[in-house]
Amino acid sequence: MNRMTDTEKAYETAKAAYAAIGVDTDAAIATLSALPISVHCWQGDDVSGFDSPDALSGGIMATGNYPGKARTPEELMSDIDLAFSLIPGRKKLNLHASYAVFEKGEWADRDAIEPRHFEKWVRFAKERGIGLDFNPTFFSHPKAADGLTLSSPDEEIRRFWVAHGIACLRISEYFAEQTGFPCVMNIWIPDGYKDTPADRIGPRERFMRSLDEILGAGYDREKVKVTLESKVFGIGVESYTVGSSEFCQSYVLTRGIVPLMDNGHYHPTELVSDKISAVLLFNKNLALHITRGVRWDSDHVVRFDDETKEIAKEAVASGRLSDIFFALDYFDASINRIAAWVIGCRNLQKALLCALLTPHDRLKALQDRGDYTHLLAESEEEKLLPLGAVWEKFLSESKAVSDYMKAIDRYEADVLSKR
Numbered sequence: 001m002n003r004m005t006d007t008e009k010a011y012e013t014a015k016a017a018y019a020a021i022g023v024d025t026d027a028a029i030a031t032l033s034a035l036p037i038s039v040h041c042w043q044g045d046d047v048s049g050f051d052s053p054d055a056l057s058g059g060i061m062a063t064g065n066y067p068g069k070a071r072t073p074e075e076l077m078s079d080i081d082l083a084f085s086l087i088p089g090r091k092k093l094n095l096h097a098s099y100a101v102f103e104k105g106e107w108a109d110r111d112a113i114e115p116r117h118f119e120k121w122v123r124f125a126k127e128r129g130i131g132l133d134f135n136p137t138f139f140s141h142p143k144a145a146d147g148l149t150l151s152s153p154d155e156e157i158r159r160f161w162v163a164h165g166i167a168c169l170r171i172s173e174y175f176a177e178q179t180g181f182p183c184v185m186n187i188w189i190p191d192g193y194k195d196t197p198a199d200r201i202g203p204r205e206r207f208m209r210s211l212d213e214i215l216g217a218g219y220d221r222e223k224v225k226v227t228l229e230s231k232v233f234g235i236g237v238e239s240y241t242v243g244s245s246e247f248c249q250s251y252v253l254t255r256g257i258v259p260l261m262d263n264g265h266y267h268p269t270e271l272v273s274d275k276i277s278a279v280l281l282f283n284k285n286l287a288l289h290i291t292r293g294v295r296w297d298s299d300h301v302v303r304f305d306d307e308t309k310e311i312a313k314e315a316v317a318s319g320r321l322s323d324i325f326f327a328l329d330y331f332d333a334s335i336n337r338i339a340a341w342v343i344g345c346r347n348l349q350k351a352l353l354c355a356l357l358t359p360h361d362r363l364k365a366l367q368d369r370g371d372y373t374h375l376l377a378e379s380e381e382e383k384l385l386p387l388g389a390v391w392e393k394f395l396s397e398s399k400a401v402s403d404y405m406k407a408i409d410r411y412e413a414d415v416l417s418k419r
């Protein structure tokens with residue numbers, strides 16, 4: 001008697017269709033299942049954090065007022081648990097320094113935070129067998145109120161933020177030691193000017209010196225992967241950004257740290273998918289913030305769209321998938337925040353699966369032979385292969401449901417609506 005479920009039957013058909021173009025669907029699923037995606041804690045509370053009442057600053061913005069935003073560490077952890085249960089495959093949790101959890105009556109400023117302020121997050125990660133990534137928070141703080149941190153001409157301010165960076169290195173090492181997974185620590189500063197600056201080189205020189213001072217404090221390079229994220233502009237700093245693309249590319253190459261490209265951080269016609277191969281040739285690792293900019297760095301929820309697919313394709317076709325650290329970075333406050341996590345993460349995973357199911361060697365050979373006609377024909381025809389059946393098989397293998405909205409709707413009615 002044939003006991004195959006519909007999912008399995010559809011998968012067998014899909015497997016044969018992909019095998020006909022030389023693609024092994026089992027291998028694609030295995031690779032995707034082992035690839036960790038770093039899920040950003042800050043989608044759950046519109047980047048508010050717990051360490052200060054300061055409004056979100058730094059030229060980034062979450063818009064919308066959908067009810068149910070997490071207000072405490074416990075609420076955020078509970079929301080993350082639901083999201084993680086609905087996201088297939090391997091996950092890491094990406095924290096910001098502003099998510100320190102203080103005991104009652106206790107508080108430490110950003111230059112003085114310690115590993116113990118993140119003990120609850122470490123327990124959370126260990127209980128779930130996941131790794132932690134980290135980000136110093138150079139925004140939403142009185143000492144970042146004029147928009148300058150590591151590049152500030154005010155030596156006291158600059159030193160404060162250098163101390164913050166060093167404190168975060170210690171916390172990142174602690175994360176790696178405790179969880180057993182390397183911690184990616186990403187440095188992004190909002191520094192820049194609204195109008196054309198009189199001095200462009202000075203702030204960049206100070207930023208360079210500050211970064212050297214942070215890295216000079218020393219850290220275990222096996223445990224902590226320090227990344228540097230560039231940006232083209234932010235709200236209120238439209239004319240000049242200290243950590244521009246050229247600055248960051250040059251800095252990471254000369255200091256042996258990791259470049260981070262956020263696909264919302266370039267001019268709208270510039271594509272990160274085209275930059276990946278160039279950067280990979282000169283760097284051992286590359287970190288990505290997967291987001292969706294609509295007209296600007298608006299941080300909309302990631303869709304299964306052409307650029308997400310092309311980024312995934314480049315990651316796979318380059319043969320360097322395991323050298324790339326994938327993280328999500330968006331914050332939409334206008335829809336259910338748990339759904340935002342799940343939808344965006346699943347879309348990145350769909351794009352990766354699509355890339356893993358593409359016969360890259362075959363297509364490369366067509367390109368090298370100059371047969372652009374067959375290259376176009378084959379790549380267009382492959383778009384209609386039964387990707388959905390392989391996706392369903394991946395979901396069932398990782399015990400993630402297809403209809404995730406059912407659980408989210410229930411949680412909204414039972415928990416979120418009561419906040």
Ligand code: RNT
Pocket residue numbers: 042047060135188229231262289297329
């Ligand atoms: C901002 C950067 C940065 C932040 C997070 C919260 O433009 O993309 O990565 O979004 O650190």
Ligand code: ZN
Pocket residue numbers: 229262289329
């Ligand atoms: Zn980012």
